[in-house]
Amino acid sequence: MLLVPCPHCGPRNQSDLRLVGESHSRPNPNTATREEWGSYLYLRDNPADWLTETWYCRAGCRQFFKLERNTATNEFRNPPMPGDKIGIAPYTTIDVGSSGNQAGANADGGATFTRRMDGGEK
Amino acid sequence: MTASNANGARARLGGLLGRGGDRPPRYSAGALARKGLTGEAWPRVWQDHDLKKTYDVIIIGAGVHGLATAYYLATNHGITNVAVLDKGYVGGGGSGRNTAIVRSNYLTPEGVAFYDRSLDLYNSMAADLNINVMFSERGHMTLAHTDSALRTMHWRAEVNKLQGINSSVIGPDEVKGLAPSLDTTSHPRYPILGALYHPPGGIIRHDAVNWGYARGADHLGVEIHQKTEVYDILVQGGELAEGKGAGGKVTGVRTNRGDISAPIVVNCTAGWGSLISAMAGVRLPITTHPLEAAVTEPVKVFLPTVVVSGSLHVYVSQTDRGELVFGASVDPLNTYSMRGSLSFTEELAGHILELMPSVSKMRLLRQWAGLCDMTPDYSPIMGFTPVEGHLTDVGWGTYGFKAGPVSGETMAECIATNTTPKLIEPFKLERFNDGTLVGEKGAAAVGH
Known part of the structure; x- marks a missing residue:
């Protein structure tokens, strides 16, 4: 079992955390092509090398953050420090209504919601 | 056929x-x-060769999938100018690390049809390859510990019957009759409520399968090159750097023994599949996870069937030598490291003792891990890719060994006829763009 350097809780057992997976930036769902969306959902680099991943500290601070891990040796490097805003994506408004509808405007039944996204550039 | x-x-x-x-x-x-x-020496089972400059087909990975593909290319289609390259040795990856269980009681019609053909090929393998593969058709039991698991077993049994697969649900008394060492009382935390019983399932000697295909292919003119590592796949005309990527055409591979040219390069490298296809500029929906297994000291034979428990994440069978072979689900962490872990052994021992309290004094001989190429829908990725001449037979995850023969047969057909056989049509790479995923929930014997 690995010791995972949580930026808030310190080193914790791997079983206290969940590995969310490779960190990738999320394409804009309003403009992404089918291929871009398919790539985002399914395709992975899966290198035998250093990889930036998203972790979720489920039994501790319950925060999402990014860590760099070498998938061949399972070493971590440059773990974030408490207070680093690493991996916390900004709140983004997603328009899931009909195209052309202004974000936030709900006139013709298009729903608008905000959600915190995991991803984005570090 | x-x-x-x-x-x-x-x-x-x-x-x-x-x-x-x-x-x-x-x-x-x-x-x-x-x-x-x-005291006369046996002849070498397969030969070493110098690398030629050019081949018709290059297969990367000398495991059961790669070797079976080469063998069926030679037998069924007469294509013998084939090189099978491996950076290690024959059957050194997942093909020699699995728990050697074969069965065909899957859930999706696609899966059932596929594995049933594989079981047919395993049945006739000893005669076809003239090698004792020690196929022991001893029956396969998937235990149900909850009402919902029992419902799923009934579902699977009905799907299987529709497909003509011998598979039925049995109660605790019949389970006890088949495997008396199992605790079928109501005492355990997860009592045994029933099982999906699949008589044609069993175990087989995986090394003999690899060697049989290697020997058969070698004799038909296929060249097996061990310790030949592929550094790069040479592609021309693609949209990415160096002509790789979609729209490109494969021209050959670069290895530690020099460049070889070939119009077709097949990726049969399981856990390393992402790295190999990346050399051609093809990204795959695969993450690599280790799966750990363990074996005990040999004892007198007492467990006549293969026993699987989804809820307890464990499967166990007794080899002909008397060792108990255990496997579990894949580790939650994607990694290329094959180090064993204490947490695996602890969990495994706890779960086994819950099933079979009588084995508490047995000692583990060793544990090991193999790399599984997990896909989002637990189904493989077979056939053509956006790069012309680059084919994949990867994404098998936790159950590649069972599918070895039929994958070889269908991949050989795919290569020789340049069309996708109907049996593997659902497993094409494009399904991840189309959203036509094949959710094979019966894929691994244990939960995901």
């Missing part, structure tokens, strides 16, 4: 007449006695 049957019949006839015909020297009781008495 007909060609392979004819070939098998010819091999059997050759055996009866005591001569191999165009086959390699045959293994038989007579030959064993003669060589035992005279």
Whole structure:
């Protein structure tokens, strides 16, 4: 079992955390092509090398953050420090209504919601 | 199919007449006695070759999938100018690390059809390849510990019956009758409520399967190159750097023994599949996870069937030597490291003792791990890719060994006819763009 350097809780057992997976930036769902969306959902680099991943500290601070891990040796490097805003994506408004509808405007039944996204550039 | 049957019949006839015909020297009781008495050496099972400059087909990965593909290319389609490259040795990856269980009681019609054909091929393998693969058709039990699991078992049994697969749900008394060492009382935390019983399932000697295909392919003219690592796949005309990527065309590979040219390069490298296809500029929906297994000291045979428990994440069978072989689900962490972990052993021991309290004094001999190439829908990725001439047979995850023969047969057909056979049509790479995923929930014996 690995010791995972949580930026808030310190080193914790791997079983206290969940590995969310490779960190990738999320394409804009309003403009992404089918291929871009398919790539985002399914395709992975899966290198035998250093990889930036998203972790979720489920039994501790319950925060999402990014860590760099070498998938061949399972070493971590440059773990974030408490207070680093690493991996916390900004709140983004997603328009899931009909195209052309202004974000936030709900006139013709298009729903608008905000959600915190995991991803984005570090 | 007909060609392979004819070939098998010819091999059997050759055996009866005591001569191999165009086959390699045959293994038989007579030959064993003669060589035992005279000390005469057995001929090499497969030969070393110098790398040629060019081949018709290059297969990367000398495991059961790669070797079976090469063998069926030679037998069914007469394509023998084939090189099988491996950075290690024959059957050194997942093909030699799995728990050697074969079965066909899957859930999706696609899966059932596929594995049933594989089981047919395993059944006739010893005769076809003239090697004792020690196939023991001892039955396979998937235990149900909850009402919902029992419902799923009934569902699977009905799907299987519709497909003509021998599979049925049995109660705790019948479970006890088949495997008396199992605790079928109401005492355990997860009591045994029933099981999906699949008589045609069993275990097989995985090394013999690898060696049989290697030997058969080698004799038909296929070259097996061990310790030949592929550094790069050479592609021209693609949209990415160096001409790689979609729209490109494969021209060959670069290895530690020099460049080779070939119009077709097949990726059969399981856990390393992402790295190999990335060399051609193809990204795959695969993450690599280790799966750990363990084996105990040998004892007198007491467990006559393969026992699987989804809720307890464990499967166990007893080999002909008397060792108990255990496997579990994949580790939650994607990694290329094959180090064993104490947490695996602890969990495994706890779960096994819940099933079979009587084995508490048995000692583990060793544990190991193999790399599984997990896909989002637990189904493989077979056939063509956006790069012309680059084919994949990867994404098998936790159950590649069971599918080895039929994958080889269908991949060979795919390569030889340049069309996707119907049996593997659902497993194409494009399904991840189309959203037509094949959710094979019966994929691994244990939960995901």
